Amino acid sequence: MQDILFDFISKYITLTEEEKNALVSLDLFRSVKKGTILLKEGQKSQDAYFVLKGCIRIYYIIDGEEKTTAFYTEMDALTPHCVINKAPSEYFISCVEDSILTVSNSDMEEEINTKFPKFDIMCRKFSEELLAKQQINFDEFKTSSPEQRYLNLIQKRPDLIQRVPQHQLASYLGIKPQSLSRLRARILEKKS
Amino acid sequence: MQDILFDFISKYITLTEEEKNALVSLDLFRSVKKGTILLKEGQKSQDAYFVLKGCIRIYYIIDGEEKTTAFYTEMDALTPHCVINKAPSEYFISCVEDSILTVSNSDMEEEINTKFPKFDIMCRKFSEELLAKQQINFDEFKTSSPEQRYLNLIQKRPDLIQRVPQHQLASYLGIKPQSLSRLRARILEKKS
C-alpha cells in the first residue's frame, strides 16, 4: 500500500531511504468505511488527504439538497479549502466507498517540509500541475453542454460512472438527476 | 509599478534588498497594446505572466467561435498550461486592454528559485491558494444557473462587467451572447 504513495511521489522527486522512513514513521495510513464523513460544513480542520484506494467526494448542502462537485480516487490528493484559508469549511467530504487514505495535518507537513526541503519543491510542482489541469477542466466544462460533459466523462473517467451513484454524478455535471436520466436515454436512442 | 509586484510578493514572503534587486535586474516588465496576442493555439511557450495593470484573457477557438474562459486583471498571475506540461497550447491569450505585465520564462524562474529557495516556498503557497480558490469558483459555477452566475459576477468582479465586451463575458459565464442579453433584460424587469 505504501508503494502507491512512493510511486506517486517519485513522479516529482527522488526519495532516499531515510526520507522514506521519516514518511512511514508519521503513521499516515487510515482505513475509512463507506459513508464516513471526514469533514463537515462549518468545521475547521487541518487535515489533507491522499487516496490510496477507494473514492471520496466533496459536496455542499444548498437549500437542503446535496450538490456533489468533486470526486477523488486512487492517486488523487485533496487539501480542503478550509485548511488553506484557515476558515470554517463551506462543504462536506465523505467516503463514497470503503477507502484507504493517508491523512496528514498541517503541523506534520510543516515539520517534514523543514526537515526535507525537497518536499516543498514536490508540493510546488504538484500544485502547479494540478492547478493547470483544473483550469483545463473548468474550461471544458464552460465550453460544453451537459450532454457533451457526460460523453466527455465516459471517455476520461469511465470508472466514475460505474462506482458513483447517478444523482451524485448529476450535480457533478451541473444538472439535476432527472436531466441526467433523460440525457442518457437520449444518447442511447441516438446510437440505435 | 514595481511596487505592485513587491506588494504582491509580500503577502507570501519577506524580501531582502538583495533579493529585490535580483528580481529587478531580470528586467521583467513589458507594456502590451490592446489586442496583442501573447500566445497562440498550437504554440509552445515558456512564458508566465503577472498583471500589473490592464486585463488579459484566455480563449479557445471552437468550431470557428471564440470562447473566452478566463480573465486576469491587476495582481493576477497566469502560468499557461503549455508551460507546465511542455506541450503545444490549447488556447490563445490576448490583451483586452493596454496592459503592463511581467513576463518571465521558466529558465529565469529556475535560476532565481535556486538562488533564493524562498521563491519556491512562495510559489508553493501561491499555487495552493490559487488551487483552492479555483476549486471554490468551479463549485460555484457548477451549482448555479447562468443568471445566478451573472449576479454573482456583479458582486465579485464588478469591474469586469465594465471593462470587458459582453460576448466575451457570455462564454465566460458558459452561455451565448444572445442569452446574456436576454438574461440582463429579465433581471432589469424583475427589479422594476
Added chain:
DNA sequence: CGTATTTCTTAACTTAAGTGAACGATCTTA
C-alpha cells in the same frame, strides 16, 4: 427475509437557453 429507504426512470408541464436572422449602434480604419 421482508420492510423501509434510497435510487433511477418516466411523464407532463414550465422555464430558460440555443439558433438564425434582422437591425441599429458603435467602433475601426483606410
Added chain:
DNA sequence: TAAGATCGTTCACTTAAGTTAAGAAATACG
C-alpha cells in the same frame, strides 16, 4: 469622414433543462 466590421439587442422558433409527481428497481438493515 465614409465604408465596413464588430457588437449588443430583439424576435420567433426550437431544443433541452428544471419541476413536480408517481412508480419501479435496487439497496440497506433490523
